[in-house]
Amino acid sequence: MMNVDELVAIDIHTHAEEPCGTHADDGYDDFQAGMSAYFRSPFQHPPTVPETAAYFRERKIAAVIFPVDSxxxxxxxxxxxxxxxxxxxKHSDILIPFASIDPAKGKAGAREARRLIEDHGIKGFKFHPTFQGFYPNDRSAYVLYEAIAEAGLPALFHTGQTGVGAGMHGGMGMKLKYSNPLYLDDVAVDFPDMQIILAHPSFPWQEEALAVATHKPNIWIDLSGWSPKYFPPILVRYANTLLKDRVLFGSDWPAIMPDRWLSDFEKLPIKDEVRPKILKENARRLLNI
Incomplete structure (x- = not known):
């Protein structure tokens, strides 16, 4: 059982990179090498789920963990x-599982989502519009969103530029346009009871993300994927004020190490009463734990 009171923080954004014991032979190694170079990763090989659990347990940080279906x-x-x-x-004292399903799977994806929720304890869903090649407000995705909304679970969407394909030939075919957070304004309207997390500082659409989040009360922002020392001032200002109850700590493990993120976060001019909200309390309320 997770003892939330003893936790230092809840990391809303960590990746399960190679959890299933199957080595990919389809270009995935080249992709991982590109990601490692982009983020200057300390890992020679992506950490497993048990290795991830051990790292976060040592630091008393709970971690929302997910794969990405691309x-x-x-x-x-x-x-x-x-x-x-x-x-x-097996590591429920520290890990909170989210799932990932390509919305193109349609009704089959919705059935899988319901099975994961009902029988396997999934607590939310991760989407990456650029990596998955879809606009979040495409109506074809709505059958999957309906299954998530029915269960009262959150959906986390990558927004902004991405390290996926960065520096690779043709950007590995990845199109940034899909990850403009403004598309999620439609989703927030059509699913007003589904909690939606905009992942990352949404460069180059930071102000769009803040506009959507301040207008729609079911929109949250996680701060993963960037060192806090690079956060734009307007994001820090909104996190300190208008959005202080809907901004979340996220690292983007293993791309960004939580130790580095937390160290840099300490140096930001965040109000003393807001800091615990961002690090743990907002996520605790969102995830109902």
Whole structure:
């Protein structure tokens, strides 16, 4: 059982990179090498789910962990959501499992989502519009959103530029346009009871993200993927004031190490009463733990 009171923080954004014991042979190594170079990763190989759990347990930080289903867009075999959920269940004192399903899977994806929720303890869903090649407000995705909304679970969407394909030939075919947070304004209107997390400082659309979040009360922002020392001043200002109850700590493990993120966050001019909200209390309320 997770003892939330003893936790230092809740990291809303960590990746299960190779949790299922199957080595990808479809170009995934080149992709990982590109990501490691972009983020200057200290890892020679992506950490496993148990290794991730051990790292976060040592630091008394709970971690929301998820894979990303990008089979259709990239050809990379996806990681089994059920195996990720089962691995996380073995470390339920520290890991909170989210799943990822390409919205292009339609009704089959919605059925998988319901099984994961009902039988495997999944607590939310991760989407990456650029990596998955879709506009978040495409109506074809709504059958999957309906399954998530029915269960009262949150949906986390990558927004802004991405390290995926950065510096690779043709950007590995990744199109940044899909990850403009303004598309999620439509989703927030059509699913007003589904909590939606905009992942990352949304460069170059930071003000769009802040506008959507201040206008729609079911929109949250996580601060993952960047060192806090690079946060634009307007993001820090909104996190300190208008959005202080809907901004969340996230690292983007293993791309960004939580130790580095937290160290740099200490240097930001965040109000004393706001800091614990961002680090833990907002996520605790969002996840109902």
């Amino acid at each position: 089979e259709r867009e990239t050809g990379f075999r996806r990681y089994d959501n059920f195996e990720v959920a089962d691995l996380a269940a």
